[in-house]
Amino acid sequence: MHPQSFQHVRSVLYITDSTKHSSGGNQQLIINALAMAEAGLHVYVVVPPESGIAHALGKTPVHLVLCDSIGYVGKTALFLHRFTKKHAIDVVHTFHNKAIKSGILAKLLGGRFRLFLNRGVIYTPNALSCIFARISDGFVCNSYKAAEVLQKALVPASKTHVIFNAVTLDHAPSPKNLPTEHLRVTYVGNNNPVKGFDTFLQAVHILRTRHGRNDVIFQAFGTRADAATYPHVPQNVYANVLQHGTVPHDEVLDALSSSNIFVLSSRQESMPNVLLEAFIIGLPAVCTSVGGVPDLVRDGINGFICPPDAPECLASKIETLLNNAGLRRSMGNINRDLTHTFFTPASKGKHLLRLYNGEHYIQRRPSEYLGSVFKF
Secondary structure, X not given: OOXXXXXXXXXXXXXXXXXXXXXXXXXXXXXXXXXXXXXXXXXXXXXXXXXXXXXXXXXXXXEXXXXXXXXOHHHHHHHXXXXXXXXXXXXXXXXXXXXXXXXXXXXXXXXXXEEEEEEOOOOOOOOOHHHHHHHOOOEXXXXXXXXXXXXXXXXXXXXXXXXXXXXXXXXXXXXXXXOHHHOEEEEEOOOOHHHOXXXXXXXXXXXXXXXXXXXXXXXXXXXXXXXXXXXXXXXXXXXXXXXXXXXXXXXXHHHHHOOOEEEEXXXXXXXXXXXXXXXXXXXXXXXXXXXXXXHHOOEOOOEEEEOOOXXXXXXXXXXXXXOOHHHHHHHHHHHHHHHHXXXXXXXXXXXXXXXXXXXXXXXXXXXXXXXXXXXX
């Protein structure tokens, strides 16, 4: 259908088969839905009955639809086809695998809506992705890297859109003014090898043994590891890192607000929400140059970038920030300003509206903006 048919979109439906309220994709779905409702659209969100999203959207203008057949692609496709016709839905935006397949099938059944497929990962896509792209109005990627991976899998560039994640600012804690003798360096992740916790541990070992940084608290959230987990990591380093394991999200935010430096040592990422959360609080970041991270961080301006699997580099950059309170403060202030400029729900809502109204949309890299505005 010609894009002009969809100027002034009035209604949008989001659908996911995931039940995890805390997942990055579902958090973005919630942000999208509320932003579209704020813009005056009729917004529907279709989720499984047990979904945590239902609670998050319970007292909002969003129309929540609980679908107990959402795990069955064919049944959900029939539901979508009928529901979108009955309610004159202009746009369907799908999140996660089964919902994507249901959206594609509903479109093949004659659905007269624009269909967008959310893409927040950078692993090799399904072999059918290029076909899905042609049936739909394309993939909404949260990083340039995610779009690049799709294009390498023969998805047309015209069907890859880039809109960065957003974060909510209302409940973000303010950074705490800690005394210099209690500097804190924080990692947030898990034990999955792609998250590079072992690289963080090796960097801590270097900082402790070579730089004598016994005055620093190194802490990790979301992980518990020991010598059996990473045999290649010096065993005595585990006593030097406070591992908090999996904790509620609010506790992670509180820990970040009590930190001085955030470290992301991943081997693979698309657009990590926790990096944006560190930005909100005003932390400088030491990161690896993976996935969408270079879209957000410009080396030496709002943080530092190292290659993956380079603990020597991570340790050197962390040490630079530990020794320079002014640099920590200036980088953190830039990151806070960056968040309010690029990553608010209202900002993302404007980008989505342009996309939903028929524009092939590629959001500018925030790191490019940093390079043109801030000089040190």
